[in-house]
Amino acid sequence: MKSRLRVPELVAADPRHARSAADRYRERIRVHNPRLNAFITQVDPEVPPAAGPLAGVPIAHKDIFVTRGIRTTCGSRMLADFIPPYDATVVERLARAGCILVGKTNMDEFAMGSSNETSAFGPVRNPWDPERVPGGSSGGSAAAVAAGLVPVATGTDTGGSIRQPAALCGVTGFKPSYGRVSRFGMIAFASSMDQAGVLARSAEDVAWVLRGMAGHDPRDSTSVDRPVPDYVAALTRGIRGLRIGIVRNFFDDGLWPTVADRIQAALAVLEAAGARLTDVTLPNLSLSVPVYYVLAPAECSSNLARYDGVRFGHRADRPEDLFDLYCRSRSEGFGEEVQRRILIGTYVLSHGYYDAYYLKAQRVRRLIRNDFLRAFESVDLLAGPTTPTPAFRLGEKTADPLTMYLNDIYTIGVNLAGLPALSVPAGLVDGLPVGLQLIGRDFDEETLFAAAADFQRRTEWHRAEPPGFEDVSG
Amino acid sequence: MKWETVIGLEVHVQLLTESKIFSATPTRYGAPPNTQAGLIDLGYPGVLPVLNRRAVELAVRLGLAIGATVSRRSVFARKNYFYPDLPKGYQISQYDRPIVQGGALEIPLPEGIVKRIGITRAHLEEDAGKSVHDRFPDATGIDLNRAGTPLLEIVSEPDLRSPAEAVAYLKSLHTLVRYLGISDGNLQEGSFRCDANLSVRPEGETRLGTRTEIKNLNSFRFVEQALRHEADRQAGVLEAGGLVVQETRLYDPDRRETRPLRSKEEAHDYRYFPDPDLLPLVLEESFIERIRSALPELPTAKRERFRSAYGLGPYDAAVLTQSRELADYYESARQAGAPDPKLLANWILSEVLAKLNRDHLEIDAAPVPPSALAQLLIRIADGTLSGPLAKTVFEALWAGEGTVDAIVDARGLRQVSDTAALEQVIEETIASHGPQWREYCAGRDKLLGFFVGQVMQATRGRANPQTLNALIRKRRDGSS
Numbered sequence: 014m015k016s017r018l019r020v021p022e023l024v025a026a027d028p029r030h031a032r033s034a035a036d037r038y039r040e041r042i043r044v045h046n047p048r049l050n051a052f053i054t055q056v057d058p059e060v061p062p063a064a065g066p067l068a069g070v071p072i073a074h075k076d077i078f079v080t081r082g083i084r085t086t087c088g089s090r091m092l093a094d095f096i097p098p099y100d101a102t103v104v105e106r107l108a109r110a111g112c113i114l115v116g117k118t119n120m121d122e123f124a125m126g127s128s129n130e131t132s133a134f135g136p137v138r139n140p141w142d143p144e145r146v147p148g149g150s151s152g153g154s155a156a157a158v159a160a161g162l163v164p165v166a167t168g169t170d171t172g173g174s175i176r177q178p179a180a181l182c183g184v185t186g187f188k189p190s191y192g193r194v195s196r197f198g199m200i201a202f203a204s205s206m207d208q209a210g211v212l213a214r215s216a217e218d219v220a221w222v223l224r225g226m227a228g229h230d231p232r233d234s235t236s237v238d239r240p241v242p243d244y245v246a247a248l249t250r251g252i253r254g255l256r257i258g259i260v261r262n263f264f265d266d267g268l269w270p271t272v273a274d275r276i277q278a279a280l281a282v283l284e285a286a287g288a289r290l291t292d293v294t295l296p297n298l299s300l301s302v303p304v305y306y307v308l309a310p311a312e313c314s315s316n317l318a319r320y321d322g323v324r325f326g327h328r329a330d331r332p333e334d335l336f337d338l339y340c341r342s343r344s345e346g347f348g349e350e351v352q353r354r355i356l357i358g359t360y361v362l363s364h365g366y367y368d369a370y371y372l373k374a375q376r377v378r379r380l381i382r383n384d385f386l387r388a389f390e391s392v393d394l395l396a397g398p399t400t401p402t403p404a405f406r407l408g409e410k411t412a413d414p415l416t417m418y419l420n421d422i423y424t425i426g427v428n429l430a431g432l433p434a435l436s437v438p439a440g441l442v443d444g445l446p447v448g449l450q451l452i453g454r455d456f457d458e459e460t461l462f463a464a465a466a467d468f469q470r471r472t473e474w475h476r477a478e479p480p481g482f483e484d485v486s487g
Numbered sequence: 488m489k490w491e492t493v494i495g496l497e498v499h500v501q502l503l504t505e506s507k508i509f510s511a512t513p514t515r516y517g518a519p520p521n522t523q524a525g526l527i528d529l530g531y532p533g534v535l536p537v538l539n540r541r542a543v544e545l546a547v548r549l550g551l552a553i554g555a556t557v558s559r560r561s562v563f564a565r566k567n568y569f570y571p572d573l574p575k576g577y578q579i580s581q582y583d584r585p586i587v588q589g590g591a592l593e594i595p596l597p598e599g600i601v602k603r604i605g606i607t608r609a610h611l612e613e614d615a616g617k618s619v620h621d622r623f624p625d626a627t628g629i630d631l632n633r634a635g636t637p638l639l640e641i642v643s644e645p646d647l648r649s650p651a652e653a654v655a656y657l658k659s660l661h662t663l664v665r666y667l668g669i670s671d672g673n674l675q676e677g678s679f680r681c682d683a684n685l686s687v688r689p690e691g692e693t694r695l696g697t698r699t700e701i702k703n704l705n706s707f708r709f710v711e712q713a714l715r716h717e718a719d720r721q722a723g724v725l726e727a728g729g730l731v732v733q734e735t736r737l738y739d740p741d742r743r744e745t746r747p748l749r750s751k752e753e754a755h756d757y758r759y760f761p762d763p764d765l766l767p768l769v770l771e772e773s774f775i776e777r778i779r780s781a782l783p784e785l786p787t788a789k790r791e792r793f794r795s796a797y798g799l800g801p802y803d804a805a806v807l808t809q810s811r812e813l814a815d816y817y818e819s820a821r822q823a824g825a826p827d828p829k830l831l832a833n834w835i836l837s838e839v840l841a842k843l844n845r846d847h848l849e850i851d852a853a854p855v856p857p858s859a860l861a862q863l864l865i866r867i868a869d870g871t872l873s874g875p876l877a878k879t880v881f882e883a884l885w886a887g888e889g890t891v892d893a894i895v896d897a898r899g900l901r902q903v904s905d906t907a908a909l910e911q912v913i914e915e916t917i918a919s920h921g922p923q924w925r926e927y928c929a930g931r932d933k934l935l936g937f938f939v940g941q942v943m944q945a946t947r948g949r950a951n952p953q954t955l956n957a958l959i960r961k962r963r964d965g966s967s
Contacts, residue, residue: 078533079532097531097532098526098531099526099533197533197534197535198533198534200532201532201533203763231537232535234535234536234537234765234766235535235763235766312763314758315567315576315758315760317576318567318575318577319530319575319576321571321576323574323629324529324574325531326532362759363756367758367759367760371760
């Protein structure tokens with residue numbers, strides 16, 4: 014295995030080769046995962062892969078997607094022994110397309126976190142520096158792709174959970190428009206923002222996989238019934254002529270100057286490729302974080318009510334009565350961050366507080382979306398940094414949730430607006446990757462692919478490999 | 488002091504759908520516990536609800552039938568509370584944007600009075616499961632078969648002024664939902680459940696008193712009993728100088744009393760918010776119009792038509808139109824040629840209903856089809872059968888002995904109207920009852936019945952009563 018193969022190269026004409034490719038990745042997981050803790054569950058092959066457009070492509074699913082007969086934990090003690098009786102739509106579609114599941118990746122508990130430190134299965138380590146976080150919540154997927162343990166992995170993005178870890182681990186992470194990919198079988202955190210996406214080395218690889226999982230699903234009422242364009246075909250369209258708005262709000266005091274430099278350099282690449290750059294300001298964007306931390310907890314407080322110890326999941330030993338069963342099952346099953354958000358969410362929905370918090374946040378959410386829509390009247394894409402800083406140290410921000418929440422300051426607005434966005438590697442700062450974020454119009458994933466693929470034809474950042482994980486022959 | 492009772496009702500109607508409101512699981516009643524609970528009904532991690540279109544249609548039908556506004560855009564909300572038979576920890580319901588808003592139901596009261604009861608709203612929601620407390624010694628059983636069953640909650644204005652009015656409202660609503668085919672209205676199976684809000688106030692007072700909510704009213708009889716008891720209780724509290732506490736009370740039919748379930752302070756904070764898994768329900772004008780054009784004739788309209796078209800009294804019209812099937816039975820018999828609309832009504836209301844009652848049958852299963860009843864009434868009209876003979880034939884019809892004419896012939900039940908034949912029997916009767924005849928002739932008119940009876944006996948009931956009466960009188964007048 015001379016170098017990491019691209020997804021189209023992995024698509025095997027011969028199923029026997031498919032098996033061997035998957036086995037090579039499994040071997041890499043065996044060797045390297047103990048250092049990274051990127052996987053919660055490793056999956057050995059049982060059935061030969063289907064002969065589809067992704068035949069033989071090894072894949073890892075974030076452990077938030079339910080997999081029939083394969084433990085699905087959502088990073089929580091609550092579901093530590095949960096074996097789902099069905100497959101998520103994403104899992105089912107990719108299996109039918111020929112993907113081979115090699116494992117379930119570690120994540121922040123119930124996708125609540127930006128560092129993977131809330132996982133009940135221990136933190137994932139950043140392949141670029143094992144003392145640093147990989148980002149979150151799809152940190153396991155990002156680290157696994159960065160370390161070459163798997164060519165592609167699924168993720169979910171509620172407030173940046175694909176793009177932020179992609180940026181911190183130096184991979185390409187794509188969050189499609191809300192409604193583009195089915196949420197059926199994706200364990201809910203904040204239903205109005207949760208969206209499944211892909212982490213891979215390049216926009217090209219992402220396009221191949223997203224093509225296999227996008228599209229309307231009658232089992233998800235919020236999935237949108239509109240045709241899925243050929244994302245792979247969009248890869249060759251190029252940047253030339255695109256109007257790209259630079260989101261000035263992102264270049265704030267929190268942004269490290271060294272990161273800003275990398276982003277400026279990346280923007281220069283876009284301009285050199287023929288994009289026309291303009292400055293754009295989104296007046297209400299600064300409210301994204303507070304709005305998000307009202308709405309997402311509100312939804313999660315309700316979504317997580319089903320984990321009550323009665324039907325599935327963790328159940329307290331010898332409960333004294335019903336109340337004790339509820340209290341202890343949930344106190345023991347949920348970690349601190351999840352409990353914090355359930356409490357916040359319960360509070361903002363309570364009688365007398367609903368209007369002041371939830372309703373007001375919904376109104377501001379609309380303002381934020383309108384800001385984006387107005388911006389897209391004059392530009393085709395928006396651009397900026399994905400995160401204010403490169404990967405931080407394990408434990409650095411766990412003591413202060415607010416500092417942790419600010420990590421998602423550039424990514425959250427996109428979820429509130431439901432737009433598609435991606436992060437592509439844009440260079441290293443002190444040996445750590447940083448990401449360029451591109452944001453597209455509703456359901457215009459194609460333009461994002463066109464721009465990202467062109468950018469990656471002109472840069473090498475997405476090929477960079479973390480030291481110690483260089484691809485030696487498997 | 489005289490007290491006025493003010494009542495508003497919340498009725499949960501189970502909608503007649505094949506499957507649950509947010510999943511494809513069947514809704515058949517009476518399946519073994521937890522055999523009709525799929526992953527979505529169980530609230531498994533990752534599952535999502537998909538709205539049952541049929542349930543929407545049925546809700547719209549009700550909205551149109553009560554002259555309500557059918558919302559072009561309504562919203563599903565989550566009602567959050569923990570309970571073991573509520574799998575998701577929330578119930579999907581509708582809160583501030585229900586599918587049906589406003590409207591009214593006309594209810595018949597004694598003496599032909601019709602009262603209009605306002606309907607505030609009707610909203611779609613899913614049912615919870617069932618907790619079984621009496622089956623296991625140290626545990627509560629949970630049956631989730633019912634979880635996710637589609638319900639339409641119909642909320643009335645506080646327009647009802649007595650337990651009797653409440654029952655009249657419930658009966659009208661019950662008739663309506665069955666007319667519309669939106670529910671089987673089966674009270675035993677819980678397809679039609681009622682909670683009541685009740686307060687009392689001194690007569691003449693316009694402000695509302697403090698109300699209590701009474702739950703667990705699963706028969707019309709219980710509703711009336713429970714509301715009567717609760718009204719008396721509240722009046723008693725107030726008369727003793729106390730205050731009614733706003734609370735939820737449970738009716739115990741065995742002890743015939745209501746008792747507190749939870750106080751206002753203990754009331755849940757349901758933390759309603761729009762369900763992000765379901766988009767707002769947007770109804771196209773054409774969808775609503777299609778349902779409107781397929782609406783059946785409604786009970787009130789049918790009742791009025793039965794009065795005007797057939798000349799029936801208010802009571803007869805009301806009873807005949809209580810169910811669509813009974814009204815159809817009546818009209819089928821009319822179409823089959825039953826000549827006298829009032830006589831037909833009498834036959835159905837007395838003979839047919841009595842037999843159905845006796846045999847525990849529904850009208851669709853009556854062994855005498857409307858055409859046979861029509862034939863029977865034709866035979867009365869053409870003089871073949873007297874009323875009493877017709878009843879005998881009806882018995883035979885019910886027992887399945889064949890057609891009207893075949894029974895008449897086989898049993899020799901044809902009415903004797905032939906004057907000469909009857910005169911002969913009369914003479915024989917006079918001959919054997921001389922003293923009575925003389926008394927009759929001397930003016931004891933009551934004895935006419937005696938002679939009619941004797942002749943009837945002699946002719947085995949076949950004598951035409953009118954002819955016979957006339958002949959006996961004529962004989963007396965001739966002999967005096």
